[in-house]
Amino acid sequence: MSVFITRRVLQSLVVIFVMSLLVFFGVNIVGDPIDMLINPEADQEDIEAAIRALGLDRPIHEQYWYFLVNALKGDLGKSFIFAEPALKLILQRMPATLELAFTAMLMAIFLGIPLGVYAGLRPNSKVSKTIMAGSILGFSLPTFWVGLMFIMIFAVMLGWLPSTGRGDTTSLFGIQVSFLTWDGLRHLLLPALNLALFKISLVIRLARAGTREVALQDYIKFARAKGLSSSRVVLVHIMKNIMIPVVTVLGLELGGVIAFAVVTETVFAWPGMGKLLIDSIQLLDRPIIVAYLMITVLMFVVINLVVDILYSLLDPRVRLKDVKS
Amino acid sequence: MKLLKMTVAALAAAMLALPVAVSAAGELTIGLASEPSSIDPHFHNLGPNNAVARVMFDRLIMPDDKQQLRPGLAVSWNPIDDTTWEFKLRKGVKFHDGSPFTADDVVFTFQRAPNVEGSPSSFGTYLKGKEVTRIDDHTVHIKTERPYPLMPNDMSTFSIVSRKHGEGATTPDYNSGKATIGTGAYKFVEYLPGDRIVLERNETYWGDKPEWTQVTMKAIKSGPSRVAALLAGDVDMIEQTPTADIERLKSDPNLTLSQGISNRVIYLHLDHDRAASPFVKGKDGGDIKNPLQDQRVRLAISQAINRDAIVSRVMEDIAIKAGQLLPEGFFGRSGKLQPVAYDPNQAKRNLSEAGYGDGFKLTIHGPNDRYINDSKIAEAVAQMLTRVGIQTDVVTMPRSVYFKRASRGGPDGTPEFSFILVGWGSGTGEASSPLKSLIHTYDKSRGFGASNRGRYSNAKVDTLIEDALATVDDAKRQALLAEATEIAINDVAIIPLHYQVNTWAARKGIKYRARTDEATVATDVISE
Numbered sequence: 131m132s133v134f135i136t137r138r139v140l141q142s143l144v145v146i147f148v149m150s151l152l153v154f155f156g157v158n159i160v161g162d163p164i165d166m167l168i169n170p171e172a173d174q175e176d177i178e179a180a181i182r183a184l185g186l187d188r189p190i191h192e193q194y195w196y197f198l199v200n201a202l203k204g205d206l207g208k209s210f211i212f213a214e215p216a217l218k219l220i221l222q223r224m225p226a227t228l229e230l231a232f233t234a235m236l237m238a239i240f241l242g243i244p245l246g247v248y249a250g251l252r253p254n255s256k257v258s259k260t261i262m263a264g265s266i267l268g269f270s271l272p273t274f275w276v277g278l279m280f281i282m283i284f285a286v287m288l289g290w291l292p293s294t295g296r297g298d299t300t301s302l303f304g305i306q307v308s309f310l311t312w313d314g315l316r317h318l319l320l321p322a323l324n325l326a327l328f329k330i331s332l333v334i335r336l337a338r339a340g341t342r343e344v345a346l347q348d349y350i351k352f353a354r355a356k357g358l359s360s361s362r363v364v365l366v367h368i369m370k371n372i373m374i375p376v377v378t379v380l381g382l383e384l385g386g387v388i389a390f391a392v393v394t395e396t397v398f399a400w401p402g403m404g405k406l407l408i409d410s411i412q413l414l415d416r417p418i419i420v421a422y423l424m425i426t427v428l429m430f431v432v433i434n435l436v437v438d439i440l441y442s443l444l445d446p447r448v449r450l451k452d453v454k455s
Numbered sequence: 456m457k458l459l460k461m462t463v464a465a466l467a468a469a470m471l472a473l474p475v476a477v478s479a480a481g482e483l484t485i486g487l488a489s490e491p492s493s494i495d496p497h498f499h500n501l502g503p504n505n506a507v508a509r510v511m512f513d514r515l516i517m518p519d520d521k522q523q524l525r526p527g528l529a530v531s532w533n534p535i536d537d538t539t540w541e542f543k544l545r546k547g548v549k550f551h552d553g554s555p556f557t558a559d560d561v562v563f564t565f566q567r568a569p570n571v572e573g574s575p576s577s578f579g580t581y582l583k584g585k586e587v588t589r590i591d592d593h594t595v596h597i598k599t600e601r602p603y604p605l606m607p608n609d610m611s612t613f614s615i616v617s618r619k620h621g622e623g624a625t626t627p628d629y630n631s632g633k634a635t636i637g638t639g640a641y642k643f644v645e646y647l648p649g650d651r652i653v654l655e656r657n658e659t660y661w662g663d664k665p666e667w668t669q670v671t672m673k674a675i676k677s678g679p680s681r682v683a684a685l686l687a688g689d690v691d692m693i694e695q696t697p698t699a700d701i702e703r704l705k706s707d708p709n710l711t712l713s714q715g716i717s718n719r720v721i722y723l724h725l726d727h728d729r730a731a732s733p734f735v736k737g738k739d740g741g742d743i744k745n746p747l748q749d750q751r752v753r754l755a756i757s758q759a760i761n762r763d764a765i766v767s768r769v770m771e772d773i774a775i776k777a778g779q780l781l782p783e784g785f786f787g788r789s790g791k792l793q794p795v796a797y798d799p800n801q802a803k804r805n806l807s808e809a810g811y812g813d814g815f816k817l818t819i820h821g822p823n824d825r826y827i828n829d830s831k832i833a834e835a836v837a838q839m840l841t842r843v844g845i846q847t848d849v850v851t852m853p854r855s856v857y858f859k860r861a862s863r864g865g866p867d868g869t870p871e872f873s874f875i876l877v878g879w880g881s882g883t884g885e886a887s888s889p890l891k892s893l894i895h896t897y898d899k900s901r902g903f904g905a906s907n908r909g910r911y912s913n914a915k916v917d918t919l920i921e922d923a924l925a926t927v928d929d930a931k932r933q934a935l936l937a938e939a940t941e942i943a944i945n946d947v948a949i950i951p952l953h954y955q956v957n958t959w960a961a962r963k964g965i966k967y968r969a970r971t972d973e974a975t976v977a978t979d980v981i982s983e
Contacts, residue, residue: 165858167575169500171882171892173902176580184575211492211499213573213626223649278679285687293687294486294675296650399675399684401649409676412824414855 135435142431149427150201153420154194162186163210163414184210197420206424207417209410216421220403225305226296227395227402231387233309233318234326238380242330246337247364247372253342261334268331277324277397284320292317294399321398325391329383336379340372347371373444381437389426481668483965483980486681486690490674492575494646495629496614496637497568500576505612506974507652507672512614512637515542515561516607520968520979521784522718522884524607528556528615528638532607534927535596540606544593548661550617551642558589563618571626581609604927608883640665640978649674654977663978670977685710685960692961694975698771698827704960713959715969716775716782719880720889721826723819723836723950725753726873728910733865734818734873738846746811747873753947754795755805759843760836761797766953769831773958777951779940780879780889782971787886787923787936792944794951802843814844820861821876823851827955833876836952847874861908870908877908878955880973886936890920894943911948 168180181187185196197207206217249258285293297314299306308314344350345368353363392404399405403422410418489503496508517527529542548556565587569579585606586598597606617636624634635643640662641654652672656665673690675681678697682704684690696704696712704710725747726732737743746752762776775782778794806812817840821833830851837847851857864871881888896912897904903917904910919939926932944951959967959975968979 161856161859163575163855165862166854167499167501169576169580169882170879170906171888172500172576172580173892173905174899175902176576177905179579180576183573208573210575213493213498213575219648226649278683281680281683281687285689286683289687293689294680294684295673295689396677397680399673399677399680401647405649405676412853412855 138431138435142428145431146424146427150197150420150424151194153423154197154416155190157414157416157419158190161414163416166413167211201424206421209415209418211410211413211415211418216417217425219406219418220422220425223401223403223406225307226400227388227391227404229307229309229318230322230325230391230394230400230402231384233322234329234387234391235380235384237322237326238329238333238383241326242333243337243369243376245330246334247341247368249334250338250341251345251364253338258338262338265331265334268327268334271327273324273328273393274397276327277321277394280320280324281397291320293320296401321394321400324398325387325394329380329387332379332383333376336376337372340375341368344368344371370444374441377437377440377444381433381440385426385430385433388429482671483667483669483692483977484671484673484690485975485977485980486675486684486693487672487975488674488676488678488681488693488695490649490676491652493626493630494632494635494643494652495571495626496616497564497571497578498574498626498629500578500580500612502974506976508614509639509974510641510654510670510977511635511639511643512616513548513639514611514614515544516611518611518884518972520715520970522971524611524884527611528561529610532610534602534606537602537927538599540597540603541590542595542597542610544595545661546593548638549659550619550638551636551657552617552620553659554617554619554636556615556617556638557592558595560615560618561595562587562589563621564613564615567616567621568613573626578613581612585609602925602927604924604929604932605883605885605887608885612882641670644669665978666980666982667977672977682960685962688962692959692965692967692975692980694957694959696958696960698773698958701771701773701958709963711961711963711966713961713967713969714773714956716971717880717955717957717973718781718785718882718884718971719826719878719955719973720777720780720782721774721829721832721876721878721952721955722777723756723952724875724877724893724909725756725947725950726870726909727912727948729873732873733871734820736816738813738815740816743815745873746809746815749809750947751805751809752811753950755802755809755843756840756845757795757947757950758798758802758805759845760795760839760950760952762794762952763797764839765832765835769828769835770953773827773956774953775956776953779944779951780893781881781886782954785881785885785971786929787890787933787940789937789940789944791937791941799839799843806844812844814846816846816848817874818848818850818872819874819876820857820872821849821851822854822857825854825857826878829876829878832952836876862906870910872908875908879906882972884971886940887920887923890916890936890939890943891924894939894948895920909949911943913943913946913948916943916946916948 164181168177209216209219212219245261249261252258281293284291297308297317298311299308300310309318350367353367392408395402395404407422491504491507492499496512514527515529516524519525528545530545531543533541535541544558565582569577569582571577584599588596590596620634620636628634630646632643640657640660642657644653644655646652654670656668675684681693682700685693705712727748730745731742732745735745766774766776776794779789779792781788819833819837821829823830833849833851837849840847860871861875879889879893891903892906894911894916895903896917897907897910916939919935923932923935957973964983966981966983
């Protein structure tokens, strides 16, 4: 197991390095932020001073070398726009995005799985058919549109929930979280639902397909014949066996949700990392883009590792083999 | 499962039963379109930063909503000799912590503002070449090398900070509020990056009593979300209302719209410099001598554009057609210039006279996310030009790509394009700003023509501009600037299209004193 993990870590370091190279040179091809940062009334001398101050006058490979050397010390560069360390800016906003992402995941699990299993157990009932139709809408409707519709219906027309922003926060282990206050939960509901809609639909379909397949298996027939209660058959035997595809998909999606909740965060003005990323891309704030994507890669790698370990826990037949090179 | 369903339902019911938060009387929440990059007033000379700094810090001279200069922390200013201005400072002003405002704070500000670490665009532009001396607690002298009539305009651009708190303070200290002590109408309470800025009333403010007990500014970048927040009552006022929503909001009885003309002119810049321009081709696609160098061709282009149609159809009446660099009421404007009339037949005649009766091919370049409806304007212009025989293609791109290429994308760092759509807002509120940067010959050593992307060069206009910049007498300077504008416009150095009109929408009972500098400043929000 430990060799397996070490191997994984080394692989991920290579991926992170390649990612930083691609992003650094890629953003450089698009342009630089000078023309958007500098006040238009500045004259040529000021523009050149600004270019020098940001280090943009040096050749690109020299800039990359400088970046790499600092990255090994833990300094991923200073944002061009905020002049603060890029890593600090991202970590500052991470709790907000994590909060949103985990709430969306919880919704996906606690709404998606029960609905999917129900639809799988009673596939021909009207309720099941409604659930399946709903899931199609859930993954085909664009997130941006759905978000605005939520705002229009629940905030503007009905006035039940707030339309934008994050609620009051309290400190939990030193991190600001908003789900411990009523106001925070009210602000969290719509964006989390918006983000979760796609995942709920996916999970419903996976759970239903899995349930239909497993429900016909011999061991379920045997369990019923043995006289086990219906709830035990469903909750223990069926659930456990449909989990592997569900866990895989949720794992992949979790990474995607944390890294790319951009649309939801923009529509709901949620102060998270995704909003920081899209703003930085529009303004070509290269240090933040590079730092963000490196952190994202790291996160995906860790999540995939956790998912693989979970496999071995869920299904005793899976052993994490130490592959001989 | 049943238990789960019941729990979820109960939770939902409980949450929805709570009353929706409504702003208490005296509290104002503003929805901004872009977030300031820092609370440090000297960090970045950027619109959103300045608008927020303005309510916490005062300036020596404060521009009002029409960019007229009004006494701020300075009560009077006069040139006492050719190169020295005397500023008399206001007495009895206290910082938010109670300490008194004196000339020492002005001197400290002059030292600090141009030297903020990591500043992407510093205030050095307005402070360089100026030396400040403290004469007594409430008088300073500012010396320049040559006569500098724009001293009051420059003094109206930056915030005065406290020496006591500012000495040794860094930008993060300002962001956390530790050093954010100013003399302004509102005091800093908190700043949550990406989320909101909260301010409270300064009860001991020297000027007009601030209207609101608390001001919260939230950044909501997405236009539709901003409008939705206003409709839902989550914010009291928004800026940069999307033009598509204005009609609908106008008819809503619960909202008030405040509109005002801006100092920003949207114009077309033409390549005057190159004998063969890269994006101008003959009708057959081959290279031709640059027709844009002929004044008749440029005039024809201007006459081919139906400005009224652009204003009413593309801008949905949220614009005013332009004939020069600044709208009415601004200093340095010419009273003689009118917007060029739409006359496609005359345009065709001018083209024939210049030898281009068959027309030619042109490409217009423009941004698609910088000015109101920018890509649509470019498309409209292209269609109008094609009608008179100039076959025009449209290429628009995000501003992050556009501006760099437009200014420095060509060989040797020269402008890349031939015919561009661009805008200019005069920060100083008078005509020398556009004339100096757009029309004057590009001269790096003297700092002229920094945004002259067409490289227009007219010696007579240059002389007039330079004379104006050295003439302290207001009346004489006004005449010089007006004359320079007239010559440049008649020579079609640039083709002005229209001035933008900005719209602020607020709930009923709140009005905004629409500012020509497009800023959303809490002290200009008044309740009726």
